[in-house]
Amino acid sequence: MKTYLDTTPPVCRELSEEDMALVHALQVNGRASFREIADALGVSDQTAARRWTRLRSAGKLRVLGLTDALRLGDSLWIVRTRCTPDAARSLGEAMARRTDTTWVNLTAGGTEITCSVRTRGPGQEEALLLQKLPRTPQVVDVSAHCVLHIFFGRDLGLINKRGPLTPAQVAELAFPAAPGPAADAAPPMALDEGDRHLLDLLARDGRAAPGELAAATGLSTSTVRRRITDLRTDGVLYFDVEYHPDVLQQEFRAALWLEIDPARLAEAGAALATHPGVAFAAATTGTTNLFASVDVPTAQRFYQYLTESVAALPGLRRTATAPLHRTLKGPGPYLPVRT
Template sequence: MFLDSLPESAALDELDLRLVTVLQGSPRADWREVGAALGVDPSTAARRWARLSEAGNAWFSCYPTGLEGVPLIVAFVEVDCAPGRLYEVAAELAGDPHVFTVEHVTGGRNLVLTCAFGSLAELARYTGMRVGTLPGVAASRTQIATALHTEGSRWRLDRLSGGGRGGPVRVAGRTEPGRSAVRRDDQELVQVLAEDVRQSVADLARRTGLSPTTVRRRLRRLEDSGALVFRCEVARSLSGWPVSVSLWCAAPPGETARITAHVSGMREIRLCASLSGPHNLLLAAWLRSIDDIHAFESRLVASVPELRVADRAVTLWPVKLAGHLLDPTGRRLGSVPLGRWDQSAVAAAEAALLGRLPERHPPG
């Protein structure tokens, strides 16, 4: 599935990297604004982006941080695969719409999934009746994110210093993501927008049946409230930060707030999450080279002596990122629209399990 028609390797030049940086800060900016920030003609900026996108070297994601009336539970699921079944399992799980990322990693697990659920019961059904029964899965372990302190939408290439003639364009999502949720009457607009982040207000209005004024007002509210996240991603192998490492850490509970605030501000950090397990912090960092892994860990521990690194894993293949399917070099191949998990497939298994439980009799 993933190995068909892999694109050839190609480096990005400085203008490409600066273009991605601008679009990371303002994904829906007009090409005139983008061109001004880069010091190039708008048509040049648009043409450059089309080339990057068509090659799978850069792309957009758009998703809500929560839905009105639906609690959001983020979980990290570690999966051990039977010999020879790893990519079969990865391809199957990458097709699940609520699975945000799938990574093939080194160390004591084969795959790490990042998933979103509407309840603990939904998480239990997925890990026990979907992952746990999937052919090729030998074992799995799950931890819940009790807090997300920073995540990939906030990471930037930062290639604009001394670059373009114009000032920086506006930044989307000025408040912290997760402070609000997408209202039910906004869900259709969000679904349409996720297909192409740069659709015009007129196109969004036509496709949703809303007026342009209403679309513009709702988009502004969604962005300003942090209910909607935009991401402009670049293939990791072409970003200048080709190595991704995950660190499971232990921090004193009383120091967690201070430690996570410091760690989240480090240049390399893409993810900082508090966990429910004995290793209560999960960090993910993009680094310049394999040689940087131990150097980065040394800097991390030196700056936060209370932090203990308990385990580490290097990503070998980012199979899925924010709903997009990637090749082994991190280029985009396609997408799986993010959404809630359809639990109907496990209904029979759940009924069979409940049928085997002892019958409860009322007291007396």
């Protein structure tokens, strides 16, 4: 199976400084116009548009319009599935094709699949987690960990930490933050079918033109613009950049499972979120209560990270790690490569 980002021609290991500035700008505000991006970066809007077209057509990145599960009252789970080595790849590919999964990874030497599962309403988590997977003959064990709080993630990722934009440039591009409670503290937001249709389209192309979205949904262009703004202001819609691994990822990636003294969990999670190599960090249920996805240059640097930065986290009781070998699906919907 190929994902959207398994494309040809092969991509370069690193982006130029100018390209990274554009990617950083899109991570900050995926719907920013080329004029807004150009003004922040000090280039022409034609240059910004040309760089975006080149990167997108080469399969290096795409902008996704995604929804905050906690803001909608949905549940997020991190699911670990241990299986026989001969079954991991095929089972992982089948899980990647599901509409309720994201970040499907082969881990632990190819004997484990780690993925994020989102459920809308009661019973859906049971169908996937407690019925289908355990009944698969090649599955050895399944564990599910409910995400309770996200310390680093959603619209924030490694690009925010490694991108070249200055704080002033980020502030110039950023969509105004909405006042009010955090996403996991606010009451769930209800969506109608029109909203869900619009959001499904944005999940595939976060920069789709309002006219295209209007034609696909049957709404007016002005209504599309207003609904996108409202959904962003309400904290439902955010934008993320999905990139080819060669664009930003380092040579060694790992899942990190930590057991933290509950009294220190918020403090430890906030500290973990600031680590340069942490791409995602969340509090979860289970025998460990803090999860992170880590991206560092080498295994030796990961050892250094564990023995220094992780060891210094407040309230740390124990750690468990699993190298990530292959990503079968990223943050957005699975899209086969067009031939």
